Amino acid sequence: MGKPFAARVGANENVFGPSPLALKAMAESLKDIWMYGESENHDLRAALALHHGCAPENIMVGEGIDGLLGYLVRLLVEEGDAVVTSDGAYPTFNYHVAGFGGVLHKLPYRDDHEDLPALLEKARETGAKLVYFANPDNPMATWSKGADVLKALERLPEGCLLVLDEAYIEFAPEGTAAPIEIEDPRVIRMRTFSKAYGLAGARVGYALGAAPLIMAFNKIRNHFGMNRTSQIGALEALKDQSYLGDTLANVSAARQKIAEIASENGLSSLPSAANFVAIDCGQDGAFAKAVLDGLIKRGVFVRMPFVAPQNRCIRVSCGTPADLDSLAAALPEALAEARTS
């Protein structure tokens, strides 16, 4: 619309930003930006290994989860191979699968949750190479217990890998991260510095998994693909777990505030384990879209699920108090407008 949004609460970015220590290190590192980054991401992987209690060989750093998903699909999916995901789950995964000629099988959500047992059953039925499952989910912010995910894995068919996308895991309740043995060959986990660590613009994600799978990325990845400043910023952000704690508190407060705003407008919202909240607009997708349009028109950038019945909701990222004041001001008008249109 030619002007910045009053509230940018649509892309699940983390407005609370990265640790000041990360910002400081990145600023200081700019003078060395004429040098290539280190191709093995050695220091960051060493720190992540310490953080997760595994070896650097269990960690692959890449250009965001998007980049890593592309590499993973390339490694495992050939023309015509079956791949299973949920209808309405992360579209970039589907993009990569389609791009490498895989055949997607999409299952509906169950009660606004990605339905892992059904996904695994479908994987068995189709001989899938790959199953995608996000925990917490995007766009609904629902979650499964980590122990349940581990248990469900017993039904993973031979020759199939589970991609467990944990981009939002830091925001989730204790026990949501699945207690998976690092060398378990059935699962690869995706993590990111884009969400809780506030570094979306820096493009740093990492995969956690069994060393043979993780090291296979080295056969195909862009070895000098990582930004030097981003490597440094991610390392410092990881070290500052105290700031991460502050962020989680800020996000938690914002989630509560969004739920209150929904409630004040007679709407319910879904419990959230992520840095966004799905507000149930109470009618169909066309109505939610009208509400969304009304918000955007009023400078509040939000998004919405694109598959029914999840598309009865709008998805609001955890903004600053000022962002959420904008939401609180715009939502009644947007709702009224949607109801009369």
Place this chain on the structure above:
Amino acid sequence: MGKPFAARVGANENVFGPSPLALKAMAESLKDIWMYGESENHDLRAALALHHGCAPENIMVGEGIDGLLGYLVRLLVEEGDAVVTSDGAYPTFNYHVAGFGGVLHKLPYRDDHEDLPALLEKARETGAKLVYFANPDNPMATWSKGADVLKALERLPEGCLLVLDEAYIEFAPEGTAAPIEIEDPRVIRMRTFSKAYGLAGARVGYALGAAPLIMAFNKIRNHFGMNRTSQIGALEALKDQSYLGDTLANVSAARQKIAEIASENGLSSLPSAANFVAIDCGQDGAFAKAVLDGLIKRGVFVRMPFVAPQNRCIRVSCGTPADLDSLAAALPEALAEARTS
């Protein structure tokens, strides 16, 4: 070796760094690093279009030339397809070709130049999909006239694309850039902010070519792969052509100094159109390797070509005066050592 090199003149990085205006803009942009970069690289492509006198649709920005070469190979090369390059030319191109199942045909250099007519003849003979040609060349820093490149294209077989890697073009004499019509479907040109613009650590490259080919990258690329700060830094670096002029002067002086150092040691060096110089060590590859090892041992990081007879040379990047003083101090010792070993 556990300590930083006294002179980092091995990776063809640009020690003179990016424009101070680019550094300033990048530093200021860090506060917004919590936001994703813009997925279309709109502003940078618009500025590049203006700079090159073409449309934004003729420009694809990506994660360095390495990233773009990967996308290009994926777009054009299928299992078993022939691809032609020079033996000893850019290995990352070969890596991508092998990674997508292409069959590489490598031709020797001719008089230390990549031999474009021979490459095109080989392409005809093998039915190649892709021919790689760098101008200026790396690792020899030799070059062809742009008009000759254009003329040679007449022999490009139908169904074959020339990848013209112009990573070092800004350092080359007037007339080295081939005068190719932007919509010429026979060529895609690769450019970068890693060399003359001093932003290697930021990972920004771009491809120039006919709109249908350039837009095809959108079907497969990592749409949110670009670092937000890098997008901003590249844009500001491009705008500061005055600083680029200073860099070219600095690089030219360094090239001359490296040639002098070689000469003072009784060695010849090749004329260079890039930001590095190939010093002919005057014997075989084993001898040049001994010289290189001697330099590295003395804290001077250099590299060398890995195919005979080019591997009679060592490759020295244009460093600061202090870097080149280190080279001048270390080279006589390294040579003496190599001669007695």
